[in-house]
Amino acid sequence: MKETGVDSKTAAFGLALAITSLLSAILVVIKELNQDTVLALMKSATGHHWVSHGIFVLIVFLVLGWVLARGEVGSRLSGNALSAIISASIVLSALIIAGFFI
């Protein structure tokens, strides 16, 4: 097998970053469109919706990274593919957030 230099743990947490970034952007849209339910729930959980959002993002990133690493999901990904996936996710999630508030 060709040596890509990206081990399965590195790939797993890279994929977790890409997925979490998108989920965070989707959560922004969901909570802003459902202020009486989702946003209110996030406010009541920690006292501030943004604090709850941050905790959600960190937990999803860590859990997803751990689960993907255990399953060796990203073991066949090259470093270049991982760079492209992460970059696409960063651009898309920023566009979702900026597009929603514009």
Added chain:
Amino acid sequence: MPNEMILMLHASFGVLAILASVWVFAETLTNSVASQGRIRWVSLAGAALMWLSYLIGGYWYVVYYGADKALIKEGPWPFAHSFFMEAKEHIFFSLLLLSTYLPMVALRLAPERPQVRGLVLWLSGWIVLLGLAMEGAGALIAMGVKVALLAKGAMGG
């Protein structure tokens, strides 16, 4: 500590985190054996600085921003909150994840792993770009408060 100092610390740690990522990007371009130790340490320092910026900025946002928000929304630049602050506070999470992930990847750097080098370049590049966008948005939000106060002063408020 005055509120303004808390805010300045948030922006300052953010700038230092951006500079650390510029350093990582520049040293990774050469990716010599001698530079790899520095890349690892500076990427770790960048992550720590970004976390400090997040925690300090988050504290200020949750505790003190409400008064600024009310001013901005009544002032001539309501978009400083409705667009720039809303986008900044949420896009920041992607930046925090990138900064946290970069040292994990930098640990794998070696001359025989060119694709890890590429990944470090992409990650540090995104941190610099998003970090500068955050600094710019922060400046616009501060200007939103300033023009609101000026308008209030002009009306004798």
